[in-house]
Amino acid sequence: MFTVASKEVLLDGLDRAEKFRPELGEVVALLRELLAVSAGPHRPALPIALDEARRRLIAGEAILRDTDQVVDTGVLAGLERAVKGILAGRYRRDIPQEAIAAEARRLFLRAQAWTLAEHLGEVDTAPSFRCPVCGGEPALAALSKPDGKRLLLCGDCDTEWLAPRLGCPFCGCEEPSRFGYHPGEDPAYRLYSCDACRHYLRTVDHREQSEPLPLPVESWLTKDLDQAATAAGYQG
Numbered sequence: 001m002f003t004v005a006s007k008e009v010l011l012d013g014l015d016r017a018e019k020f021r022p023e024l025g026e027v028v029a030l031l032r033e034l035l036a037v038s039a040g041p042h043r044p045a046l047p048i049a050l051d052e053a054r055r056r057l058i059a060g061e062a063i064l065r066d067t068d069q070v071v072d073t074g075v076l077a078g079l080e081r082a083v084k085g086i087l088a089g090r091y092r093r094d095i096p097q098e099a100i101a102a103e104a105r106r107l108f109l110r111a112q113a114w115t116l117a118e119h120l121g122e123v124d125t126a127p128s129f130r131c132p133v134c135g136g137e138p139a140l141a142a143l144s145k146p147d148g149k150r151l152l153l154c155g156d157c158d159t160e161w162l163a164p165r166l167g168c169p170f171c172g173c174e175e176p177s178r179f180g181y182h183p184g185e186d187p188a189y190r191l192y193s194c195d196a197c198r199h200y201l202r203t204v205d206h207r208e209q210s211e212p213l214p215l216p217v218e219s220w221l222t223k224d225l226d227q228a229a230t231a232a233g234y235q236g
């Protein structure tokens with residue numbers, strides 16, 4: 001099973017985030033613009049037939065392989081132009097082409113993930129550490145209500161899926177002595193780290209929140225916004 005938050009869910013999450021953190025207004029406005037682009041007329045066709053996509057999903061392979069993630073180059077080019085226009089309009093300076101291409105590719109993959117989730121999201125699959133849609137690594141983990149199941153959010157395409165309860169999602173290490181646990185000031189947030197591979201993962205505990213935000217919004221409001229700031233020439 002996997003899901004990808006819809007445009008409506010994301011817009012509602014952005015509205016709520018802005019209410020309790022009004023200082024994020026400008027960033028939220030940027031995210032709304034980018035969301036409008038990716039949900040607009042640029043939705044790319046799938047590069048493979050649904051039957052083959054289902055076969056790969058059930059076999060535990062990523063549905064979209066590196067080699068066929070970007071076959072619709074016309075759509076990707078359109079997204080790049082749109083992203084460039086949005087960022088240039090907001091930051092009024094040259095944005096590195098790399099940053100524009102990376103954001104456009106993310107919007108491209110998410111649009112494909114939306115289509116795949118509509119058709120295949122209900123297919124029963126084993127818990128995994130890799131994104132079932134694109135094979136990407138997680139950007140964020142969430143412990144769901146009420147049973148604390150661990151969900152992961154893909155950093156490349158915004159797909160959410162069920163992960164094994166234990167173990168490092170990056171290297172698979174299962175030795176508890178290698179894991180660090182860093183609680184935040186807010187009991188809903190913590191950082192897990194792994195000594196074996198030196199990765200960390202932000203985790204939000206939905207059992208500690210009355211109205212959790214959609215995971216992509218949680219992720220945007222922290223790490224991804226760092227990237228937008230970096231793209232605009234800021235330093236963390």
Ligand SMILES: [Zn+2]
Nearest residue numbers: 131134154157
């Ligand atoms: Zn993915």
Ligand SMILES: [Zn+2]
Nearest residue numbers: 168171194197
């Ligand atoms: Zn690890």
